Every structure is written in structure tokens, then in C-alpha cells.
Amino acid sequence: MQATINATLVKALTAQPLAVDQDIRDTKLTGFVLRCRRTGIHSYRVQTGRGKWVTLGTIDRLKPQQARDEAERLLASVALGSDPVQERRAKRQAHTLRSFLEDVYSPWASTHLRTGAETVERISATFAVLLDTKLPDLSAEQVERWRTARRKGGVRPSTTNRDLNDLRALLRRAVQWKHLKAHPLADVKPEKIDRRGIIRYLTAEEESRLLAALDARDDHLRAARVSANSWRAARGYPLLEDVRTYPDHLSPLVRLALHTGLRRGELFALRWPDLSLSARRLTVRGHTAKSGQTRHVPLNAEAVRILQTWGPRAEGYVFPSPADPDKPLTDVKTAWLQLLKAAAITGFRFHDLRHSFASSLVQAGVDLAVVRELLGHASILMTEKYAHLRPDQAASAVERLVR
Template sequence: MRELAALYEERHLPSKSPASQRDDKSILRTIILPRLGSAKAASVRYADVEDLHRTLSQLTPYRANRVLALLSKMFSLALKWEIVTTNPAKGVRRNPEEARQRYLTAYELQRLLRQLVEHSNRTAADAVLLLLTGARRMEVLSATWAQFDLVEGVWTKPSASTKQRRLHRVPLSSPALEMLRERRADAPSSTVVFPGRDCETSITDIKRFWASVCQDAQIDGVRLHDLRHTFASTLVSDGANLPLIGSLLGHTQAQTTMRYAHLFDEPQRAAVERLGSSMMGVPGHQSN
């Protein structure tokens, strides 16, 4: 299994996003290899995988599913590489997962923005502000100045940094553009937008900063990724349709954007109420 893991890291892992690479390496080194590393890949049984998944599920059911998915992919590739003859992870039932969608309320957003604008850590604060454009965390943290046209106000995300592995070109709002122009003026020689302590490489994590800001803003239960959901919900309230929202978020499949369809309930209700009021106001109309 150690050899299979090494082959996986060498042949398949480079095709995944940086965030996925880090996650896979973490799972391999902290879970899969300590448990199965010394076993022969061809001798791993369905029962072995199921037992590992069941044990992990008692504490971290979602993480257990990620481990199962990685094992299944490894054995699927091992089949192609003619290392094994079966995939022992196939058929192991995954834990049910509920899609979690948390949206900042208008008051929460106001409190958050107040904290970010006044915060002394401008690099981390500005990174969170750029997340409010609907970008993913690693798209923001790995951003370089070469991706931005500060004249036209466009951010062109390279395929290597996007989840869909496709070039994604999006317009920037005036506040986001103003923030970026200020950062560029303050560090004209930097190649990365959000540099770390060495001023040359990008920062890699802002989780502690985020937790601190949320505490100060009195916001509970919000992840950094929920800012992306908040961006989408705000677009809905402003009248944007699903195709436009999907385009701005970089979705390649319509069903991915459909998770926001329920947010249209209130705008649709308001529309039919306006129509109903208009119809009821037509001369000669009589209600039953």
C-alpha cells in the first residue's frame, strides 16, 4: 500500500488542485498508511476498508467518506495499472451528508465588514474581502498580480487554480478593485497579492484570523466557504438568474448552481403578488 500511495502521489496527485493535493496527502499520511501501509495492495479486502470506514465514522463521518473516496480512487487506478484485480472499496456505503449552506444576514455582513475594514492585519482582512466576490479560498490565497487587469477590472483565474481546471474570467466590483489597486500601490514589486512573512510567497491559511474576526463580529457557525454562498444569495436578492450566478461562481454544470434555486422562493412570491395585485386592479375584474 505504501508503494501504491507513492504511485498515486506521483502519477495522479499533480492533476488535482493544490488544496486537494494537501488534503489527500494528509489523509494518506495520518489515516490510510498508518492503518494499511504495510499490507499488500492485492490483499486488502472489502472488510478491511469497511472496518476502517466504520471506525472513522464514529467520530468524523464526513472525513470517513473522504478517506473512502480516496481509497476507491487509488484502487481504481491500481486496476488500470494492473496492480490489483478488484477494488475493495467498491460497494462500501458512505455516510449520509447534508448539504450545509449558511448565509450571512445583512446585519452580520455589516458587522463583518466593519471588522475587516478596521483590522490591523490588512493582508488577511483584504483576502477575506476578496472572498466576498464569490471566489474560493485557494483562488484568493494563491492569487498573483499577473491574473488581474486593474484597468479593465477583470480577474482571470488560471485553470491550475480553479476547481473545474478551467480558465475563469470574472469582472470585479468597484470596492474589490479599489482594494486591489491600493494593495498594488503599496507593494509594486510583489508578484503575489497576499504575501506571507517572507514577502515573496503567498499566505497559506487564514483560519485563525477568520475565527478571531467572527468572534469580534459576534458571528457564529460561519465558514470561509460560506462567504461564497452569501455572494450567491445576494445575487439572487438582486434579481440575478441561475445561469448568471453559475457563470460568476465558475460552475460548469447547471445542477451545481441549482442548490441556490430555493432562494428564489421569495422573489418569485413577490413577483406573483405584484401580478395578482395588477390583475385584481383591472377594471371589470370580479373576485369569487
């Protein structure tokens, strides 16, 4: 098919899905082609010789005129004796881990991965000693030396495995995009880890102290607001808004974590339309979940009470940023550490509230398969670390041997 490749044509192509794949050759510039696919991914290409093609970019990244200008530049360079295909191949082969990470992988990751920017930053920091190594020169031996140094530095095997998985994913893309012929870490095995280990969760006494510390903190904040308004009223200043049952986000956030088992990021990303208090159900959207899968979490009476007291609202984040209500909360580290100190609780992370949720369910006799569903675990293996919290089952099983 031939047509003039312009903004009108591109708009028409994106208006409805295509029935078949097709290539549209430009009527004004020989060799300039718009490659259209039923998947909806359309890209500009230029033919620089027999069987030689250079992909310029997709329609969502380049405007038609930008693609045309680049096609004209490449065709002019061919007329002067250059070979853009060979030059691009040589450039790909010359990539170091740093340049591939920054120039190629980062733009893709930021668009396609839920935590792309954080992943790129973590790879850059974790593998700093390898950043100036050319991609084809990366070897399993180098990575093993890196892993040995990490082990001597006291880094946990699970952390090392997570970092290695990030690097593996990057190198898989390098192979897929023809920057590497083969994956250099194909023979590097993950560290063996104790999947059950010791789980930190709140004892009944610690949970009581934590909730009491939350109550005391809320009382203090409410009293401070009353005192501030008395001072302002005496001087004729406008009064501050009255403090509600929960003066700020910390109390409802912590309490909801204990009753839903949501991850911190899932709580931060939660929006009011994701809640149905009448149906007593909460929806974790796939794009905010670690597994990438949407799941529905039932709300118990206490969780409903917490949310009704804190809200509800028609739109917006359940826990918005104090600085910008249109953005989600991003951190509670300072307030959380102060709360733990007030409750005299040590060695406990915010994520451990999720362990407390799961541990309480298991000790109450809830089946592990149900706990897995509530937590959103991809595999039952991840949930089995809580199995030891029901020693009565094992004791009952061996007791059957007694005749």
C-alpha cells in the same frame, strides 16, 4: 533506428515534436532502447528476453547514463539467471496500501495533482487502519467497516465521500499500472447526502458587524504604527514604513472574497498579472482552480476599489506571504478567528464568505446558471443548493393555480 543513446540525442529529441512513434536501439549496449512517442513522453527500456521488457523510467527522471547503468545491471542479472520482469511483477503484487501510497502513488501525485502532497497525507491519515493491508486483499467489506466507524464517530457523509474518492482514485491508478487486476471498491456506493442542506451565510447585520470589525482592526494597526514611529523617532531609530489604507492582507482579502466568491486557495494563488482593473476582470487559472478549469470573473466597482487601494503591482502574488514575498499566503486562521470574535459572529468559516457571495446574488434575482459560472461549479447541481433563497419564485408559481 539505431544510434548511441546519450545526452545529445535526448536533447535533439526534445527540441521538436516527433512526426511518428519510434524506438531507438543503442549501438553500444544490445537490448537498451529509447522509446520515443509523439506525445513527447520518451522512456528508457531494456529487453531482457523474447517479449520481455523492463521500463527504466522517462527521460525527465533519468539521465541517459543513469538509464544505461541500470540497463547493464539488469542484463547482468539475467546472465546470472535472474528474471527482472517476474521480480518486478512479484514486487508489485506484494505492495501494501502503505508502500504503494508512499513509493508509487506519492511521486506521481506530487507531480500531476494540484494538491498531490495534501491528498497523499490525507489518505495516509484517514485510512490508517488499512495501510498495512496488501492491495489484492483490500475488500469492499473492509471499507464498509471503516465507513461504519466513521459514521458512529460523527463524520459527515460529504467528508466520508471525499475521502473515499481519494482512495478510489489511488486504486484506479493501481489497476491502470497493473498492481491490481480489478478495482476492489467497484461495488462501494457513495453516501447519500443532502445537497441543499443549510447554507451558512452572513445576514445583512452580520456583514455590517464584520466590515466594522475590519475597519476597527485597520484603525488599530495604523495607530500602532504611528505610535511605534513616534517612539523610534524620539530615540533616533530608523522609522518603519508608513501604513497604507490596508495595514495588512486580512481586510482586502475578506472584502475581495465577499465581492468575487473566490475560494480561499484561489485568492491565495491570485497574481497581479491575473487582474485587469481597466477591463474590470479577474482570471482564475485552471491549475489553481478546484475544477481545473480557467474562468473569468467580472469585478464590480467595490472589488476594483479594493484592489486599487491594496496595489496594484506589475508582478507577484496579490496576497504574498509576510515571511517571503515570492511565495503566496497560506493561512489566515488566527487573524480570521480574532476577527470573528471581534464581530461577535459564530459558526462561520472563511469558506462561508463564498456562500455569502452566492446567496446575495440569488436573493438579488440573479439566475442560477450565472451564479454557477461565477463560482466555477462543475455542475448546476452544486449551485441548486442556493435555489431555496428565492422563495418568491415558488410562491409565484403555485399562485398561478388560483383562478
